Amino acid sequence: MKVTVVGAGAVGATTADNIARAALCQELVLLDIKEGLAEGKAQDMMQTAALLGFDTRITGSTNDYSKTAGSSVVVITSGIPRKPGMTREELIGTNAGIVKGVCENILKYSPDAIIIVISNPMDTMTYLALQSTGLPKNRIIGMGGTLDSSRFKYQLSQHLGCSPSDLNAVVVGGHGDTTMIPLIRLATWNSVPVTKFLSEDQQKQIVADTMVGGATLTKLIGTSAWYAPGAAGAALVESIVRDEKKLFTCCVSLEGEYGQKDICLGVPVTIGKNGWEKILDFDLNEEEKSLFNKSAEAVRTMNDVLKTL
Numbered sequence: 001m002k003v004t005v006v007g008a009g010a011v012g013a014t015t016a017d018n019i020a021r022a023a024l025c026q027e028l029v030l031l032d033i034k035e036g037l038a039e040g041k042a043q044d045m046m047q048t049a050a051l052l053g054f055d056t057r058i059t060g061s062t063n064d065y066s067k068t069a070g071s072s073v074v075v076i077t078s079g080i081p082r083k084p085g086m087t088r089e090e091l092i093g094t095n096a097g098i099v100k101g102v103c104e105n106i107l108k109y110s111p112d113a114i115i116i117v118i119s120n121p122m123d124t125m126t127y128l129a130l131q132s133t134g135l136p137k138n139r140i141i142g143m144g145g146t147l148d149s150s151r152f153k154y155q156l157s158q159h160l161g162c163s164p165s166d167l168n169a170v171v172v173g174g175h176g177d178t179t180m181i182p183l184i185r186l187a188t189w190n191s192v193p194v195t196k197f198l199s200e201d202q203q204k205q206i207v208a209d210t211m212v213g214g215a216t217l218t219k220l221i222g223t224s225a226w227y228a229p230g231a232a233g234a235a236l237v238e239s240i241v242r243d244e245k246k247l248f249t250c251c252v253s254l255e256g257e258y259g260q261k262d263i264c265l266g267v268p269v270t271i272g273k274n275g276w277e278k279i280l281d282f283d284l285n286e287e288e289k290s291l292f293n294k295s296a297e298a299v300r301t302m303n304d305v306l307k308t309l
């Protein structure tokens, strides 16, 4: 099994590190356009193998896609991240060209790969990857809701004083600060609705803090976060390579599900050896449906920008 991560920056390197530590594949290729960066980070990670006890062979490549040949899964993290005060949407002009070019190069050498898109604005980059490659829809997965759901669990755990891993909670819709929808009504603490333990004000605060989770970190760090995004990227790779069929919120092509079509948006899906396999219908109430439709409208407006580039 071979996996490639494109972009050896903060998110790409962290994704690769998580993949190697969990020994998810025999071969792992890190590719970047910046001379020597991927080779250097690959060597640095390989020098943790003896300490951490993994056998994955990690190699780096400066824009030589022949080294990625035969990859089963490719994670795209290449592009610019946002700076404090920027929205994810402001990255579209630069990142669209990068993502499109990377997809073309990847498919020359790995025509059967499942592609995970992380570059922002992720919903639009996923749509672009789907449109420009013409691949079957199940092989294009956008990573955003997986991270946002983990951030939602973190916020809930802070208020409940519990372990984040005892919580079930999902964020659906777009991956933007104003387009994501943390579904607090459906969140549970070991099967008991969390709403039982939280005041209305607390619930509102948790939802609001989740929505600006990325922006809060960008303000603190000076660039966008990487530990949780990298862990989320690797969790999707794991579910694919081990055919786990775990349920994650991922950005996938909708053809009528959740009342939307011709768009890629975050919904609960199972992830297995074929990519995303099944969309689950969570029976949103009227208010949630209306938020979902608004989110779709905003993402569609962003997708329209692609036509002007």
Ligand SMILES: NC(=O)c1ccc[n+]([C@@H]2O[C@H](COP(=O)([O-])OP(=O)(O)OC[C@H]3O[C@@H](n4cnc5c(N)ncnc54)[C@H](O)[C@@H]3O)[C@@H](O)[C@H]2O)c1
Pocket (backbone or CB within 6 Å): 006, 007, 008, 009, 010, 011, 012, 031, 032, 033, 034, 037, 077, 078, 079, 080, 081, 082, 091, 095, 098, 101, 102, 117, 118, 119, 120, 121, 122, 143, 144, 147, 175, 223, 224, 225, 226, 229
């Ligand atoms: N979807 C999510 O949940 C999520 C979370 C965090 C970050 N992101 C996004 O992921 C992207 C990467 O973030 P980061 O913090 O790792 O940025 P970064 O600047 O640390 O790394 C990006 C890397 O991409 C490389 N790159 C640029 N153009 C390339 C090309 N054509 N081919 C190969 N490599 C290329 C750069 O040289 C750089 O090393 C950003 O767009 C960011 O907004 C998404």
